[in-house]
Amino acid sequence: MLSRMTCDCPLYAQEIGSGKYCKYGVKSLIQDYCSFDWSIIMAVTQMDIAERVGVDQSLVSVVLSNKPTPIKVSVATRQRILQAVKEMNYRPNLLARALAKGKTHTIGFLTASSFLEITAAMLTKMDDFAEEAGYEVHSVHTRAEFDLTVKRAHKLIGRGVDGLIISGAFPSIPPSQLQAELSFSVPTVLFSLGTPMPFACRQVYQGSSFGVKQAVDHLYELGHRQIYMIGAKWKGWEADLRFAGFNEGIESHSLGGAKEKLYHFPTYRHTNEDGRRVRDDNRIVSATKEFVKNHPDCTAIICVSDDLAMPILDTFTRMGIRVPEDISIVSFGNDPATLYTHPPLSTIDTPVRKLTQATFDLLMDGIDNKNKEPKEVVIPSELILRQSSGPVRKDLRLTICD
Amino acid sequence: MLSRMTCDCPLYAQEIGSGKYCKYGVKSLIQDYCSFDWSIIMAVTQMDIAERVGVDQSLVSVVLSNKPTPIKVSVATRQRILQAVKEMNYRPNLLARALAKGKTHTIGFLTASSFLEITAAMLTKMDDFAEEAGYEVHSVHTRAEFDLTVKRAHKLIGRGVDGLIISGAFPSIPPSQLQAELSFSVPTVLFSLGTPMPFACRQVYQGSSFGVKQAVDHLYELGHRQIYMIGAKWKGWEADLRFAGFNEGIESHSLGGAKEKLYHFPTYRHTNEDGRRVRDDNRIVSATKEFVKNHPDCTAIICVSDDLAMPILDTFTRMGIRVPEDISIVSFGNDPATLYTHPPLSTIDTPVRKLTQATFDLLMDGIDNKNKEPKEVVIPSELILRQSSGPVRKDLRLTICD
DNA sequence: TTGTAGGCGTTATCAT
DNA sequence: ATGATAACGCCTACAA
Numbered sequence: 001m002l003s004r005m006t007c008d009c010p011l012y013a014q015e016i017g018s019g020k021y022c023k024y025g026v027k028s029l030i031q032d033y034c035s036f037d038w039s040i041i042m043a044v045t046q047m048d049i050a051e052r053v054g055v056d057q058s059l060v061s062v063v064l065s066n067k068p069t070p071i072k073v074s075v076a077t078r079q080r081i082l083q084a085v086k087e088m089n090y091r092p093n094l095l096a097r098a099l100a101k102g103k104t105h106t107i108g109f110l111t112a113s114s115f116l117e118i119t120a121a122m123l124t125k126m127d128d129f130a131e132e133a134g135y136e137v138h139s140v141h142t143r144a145e146f147d148l149t150v151k152r153a154h155k156l157i158g159r160g161v162d163g164l165i166i167s168g169a170f171p172s173i174p175p176s177q178l179q180a181e182l183s184f185s186v187p188t189v190l191f192s193l194g195t196p197m198p199f200a201c202r203q204v205y206q207g208s209s210f211g212v213k214q215a216v217d218h219l220y221e222l223g224h225r226q227i228y229m230i231g232a233k234w235k236g237w238e239a240d241l242r243f244a245g246f247n248e249g250i251e252s253h254s255l256g257g258a259k260e261k262l263y264h265f266p267t268y269r270h271t272n273e274d275g276r277r278v279r280d281d282n283r284i285v286s287a288t289k290e291f292v293k294n295h296p297d298c299t300a301i302i303c304v305s306d307d308l309a310m311p312i313l314d315t316f317t318r319m320g321i322r323v324p325e326d327i328s329i330v331s332f333g334n335d336p337a338t339l340y341t342h343p344p345l346s347t348i349d350t351p352v353r354k355l356t357q358a359t360f361d362l363l364m365d366g367i368d369n370k371n372k373e374p375k376e377v378v379i380p381s382e383l384i385l386r387q388s389s390g391p392v393r394k395d396l397r398l399t400i401c402d
Numbered sequence: 403m404l405s406r407m408t409c410d411c412p413l414y415a416q417e418i419g420s421g422k423y424c425k426y427g428v429k430s431l432i433q434d435y436c437s438f439d440w441s442i443i444m445a446v447t448q449m450d451i452a453e454r455v456g457v458d459q460s461l462v463s464v465v466l467s468n469k470p471t472p473i474k475v476s477v478a479t480r481q482r483i484l485q486a487v488k489e490m491n492y493r494p495n496l497l498a499r500a501l502a503k504g505k506t507h508t509i510g511f512l513t514a515s516s517f518l519e520i521t522a523a524m525l526t527k528m529d530d531f532a533e534e535a536g537y538e539v540h541s542v543h544t545r546a547e548f549d550l551t552v553k554r555a556h557k558l559i560g561r562g563v564d565g566l567i568i569s570g571a572f573p574s575i576p577p578s579q580l581q582a583e584l585s586f587s588v589p590t591v592l593f594s595l596g597t598p599m600p601f602a603c604r605q606v607y608q609g610s611s612f613g614v615k616q617a618v619d620h621l622y623e624l625g626h627r628q629i630y631m632i633g634a635k636w637k638g639w640e641a642d643l644r645f646a647g648f649n650e651g652i653e654s655h656s657l658g659g660a661k662e663k664l665y666h667f668p669t670y671r672h673t674n675e676d677g678r679r680v681r682d683d684n685r686i687v688s689a690t691k692e693f694v695k696n697h698p699d700c701t702a703i704i705c706v707s708d709d710l711a712m713p714i715l716d717t718f719t720r721m722g723i724r725v726p727e728d729i730s731i732v733s734f735g736n737d738p739a740t741l742y743t744h745p746p747l748s749t750i751d752t753p754v755r756k757l758t759q760a761t762f763d764l765l766m767d768g769i770d771n772k773n774k775e776p777k778e779v780v781i782p783s784e785l786i787l788r789q790s791s792g793p794v795r796k797d798l799r800l801t802i803c804d
Numbered sequence: 805t806t807g808t809a810g811g812c813g814t815t816a817t818c819a820t
Numbered sequence: 821a822t823g824a825t826a827a828c829g830c831c832t833a834c835a836a
């Protein structure tokens with residue numbers, strides 16, 4: 001942002017502090033003499049327009065704001081002003097406007113990670129909704145760290161966002177602290193895929209338990225009795241709706257203790273020196289082999305994410321384990337890539353559009369209606385049947401030639 | 403953003419327009435009576451602090467800015483002010499600060515798509531560099547559309563960003579228009595992976611031609627003579643450095659006309675109703691089959707992106723074409739996933755860290771040193787040899803049982 | 805129909 | 821050491 005005081009154009013400097021144009025009229029003076037587009041060098045203000053046209057700056061403001069009662073300015077001056085606006089290539093200083101109006105038409109979106117397909121999809125959809133409603137989305141990521149999330153939220157508020165969307169789950173933070181630190185002076189909607197915030201607030205989340213329960217039922221009907229859930233090592237499973245749904249399904253069919261059926265894979269993602277997010281498939285291969293070795297009775301698995309299911313499916317295939325003939329797989333997330341695996345994965349949908357719509361609507365309700373009442377919106381998700389799940393195998397004990 | 407005028411607290415309303423605290427002191431008054439954190443309801447300003455402490459607002463500003471000469475305020479008042487700042491949970495209005503200082507410590511990053519792994523990686527790295535330098539990155543995406551890019555760039559400038567990074571290539575826009583519309587009043591760096599802007603400007607791009615030439619040389623040395631480049635249908639290939647490198651390699655070894663060796667796949671990506679980006683692998687499968695059928699002499703391919711190479715490799719495998727025994731593949735991008743394909747793909751690196759660093763540095767040079775000279779920074783990229791490229795097969799004509 | 809004046813929340817430069 | 825005062829660019833009564 002170039003301040004008018006930093007311009008080192010000689011003509012400009014010369015005119016400063018002398019006569020009528022001492023302070024503001026210089027740019028239009030210059031434009032009279034040469035046709036160079038000064039808006040590229042320094043910002044043109046309403047004052048500049050006003051002085052060039054010979055009216056007061058407030059008139060320029062009135063003309064530009066183009067209120068429902070536009071017949072308060074004579075057609076002639078209106079024309080001259082608009083003409084000058086065009087000629088001088090005026091662009092409003094949105095900071096000043098925001099300061100004056102107390103509104104920026106901006107919403108802040110705090111995302112846990114930029115690498116997730118779901119983040120990209122939500123961001124893109126959110127942008128569509130926002131554009132339509134006359135808002136801009138400013139996204140900043142938080143590395144899924146709580147402190148950074150809070151810090152950047154305050155920064156965004158300081159920057160004047162009209163509303164805030166915060167995505168992420170923070171299972172290691174006590175609920176009281178969450179409630180205290182996630183309260184802001186602007187309308188806020190908390191968003192998470194499967195882990196609702198453990199306190200009364202305005203939030204949207206995926207009702208993942210429904211889909212997972214469906215998956216267990218589906219597998220049960222196919223004759224499966226040894227169903228495992230596979231996820232990464234994470235503190236948050238107890239509060240996660242995916243696990244809740246799994247637990248519900250397992251219990252309703254008396255298939256054992258859900259906790260014992262939740263199998264933790266080792267961490268399989270890291271960021272390399274070049275800043276890229278790497279999925280270490282070797283780790284997944286060995287973890288898969290170990291799982292199969294230790295659980296030869298397993299006939300079906302439910303993976304907590306497509307990202308995990310796809311390499312596991314691949315590993316099975318290379319091990320000679322047929323899917324679904326030997327083991328059935330149900331995945332989670334409906335990543336478009338699951339359409340083209342071999343076989344295509346049965347997966348629990350993540351209805352991105354609905355989730356984004358609901359989040360945006362809830363935020364707009366907060367902004368437009370100053371609604372601050374806690375409200376939870378749950379978007380249920382359904383099981384999508386494809387070819388990775390089938391009838392239980394005959395030999396309940398799996399034998400593998402390694 | 404809540405304006406102070408919209409507060410409907412009765413005590414506040416009652417006090418308005420009466421006596422010393424008529425306008426500003428209400429919040430601190432209220433805070434004296436109840437311990438509720440009003441900063442959650444409405445913004446606390448320096449004025450509020452000042453009135454509570456009983457000093458002038460400008461003093462608060464001085465104390466908070468903590469200039470190199472901090473010994474201008476008595477220790478006592480300084481303490482009292484800081485105390486009040488803490489108690490009232492003051493947070494600066496960054497809009498006002500920006501307006502007054504003419505600087506936001508913010509940079510705008512216009513990204514072509516949120517779905518690309520490379521975008522996520524750059525965003526994350528950029529955020530690291532920015533954080534370290536005391537800047538914030540605000541990213542908005544542009545759907546790779548030129549008009550939207552320009553429009554949003556101006557919006558960001560209006561919002562006061564100190565600098566701009568614009569990613570993308572716009573082969574269908576004439577250079578003169580590019581030059582005209584991509585000139586802004588703030589320091590700007592243009593960034594692209596393989597298609598430099600066709601005019602003098604400050605830009606960073608990957609020197610892809612080097613890596614691709616290396617790939618051709620590498621394949622040539624392995625005995626390959628029928629080398630094809632495979633990419634999506636796109637207007638921009640003529641100006642793309644990947645094609646330039648391919649051309650250079652093909653010509654230097656007299657392997658034919660590069661243009662005829664550039665094979666266009668049909669569009670294989672689209673956005674579904676749910677807002678998710680889908681790679682249609684079925685299309686890639688049929689296109690691959692058609693390619694092989696029409697080019698039985700081909701012994702090696704260079705794919706313009708990993709995203710295309712991976713499903714092609716998969717298709718080859720399922721067709722019974724062995725890689726690299728029957729056909730060699732060299733890919734482009736060094737997506738971490740290429741480490742774990744079967745076999746792992748030889749690929750041309752995209753040095754994300756270096757690219758991001760160079761882009762950020764060039765922007766900072768523009769911001770700090772007001773450097774506006776056109777400057778091109780080229781980051782060369784090297785071929786990474788893995789297992790998908792090997793000696794040319796014996797039978798030069800490939801026979802496939804379909 | 806147009807101009808004047810005050811405010812938005814800061815920073816910065818003067819006086820005192 | 822502290823307080824006035826004038827920017828920053830824009831909006832909005834209200835006055836002329």
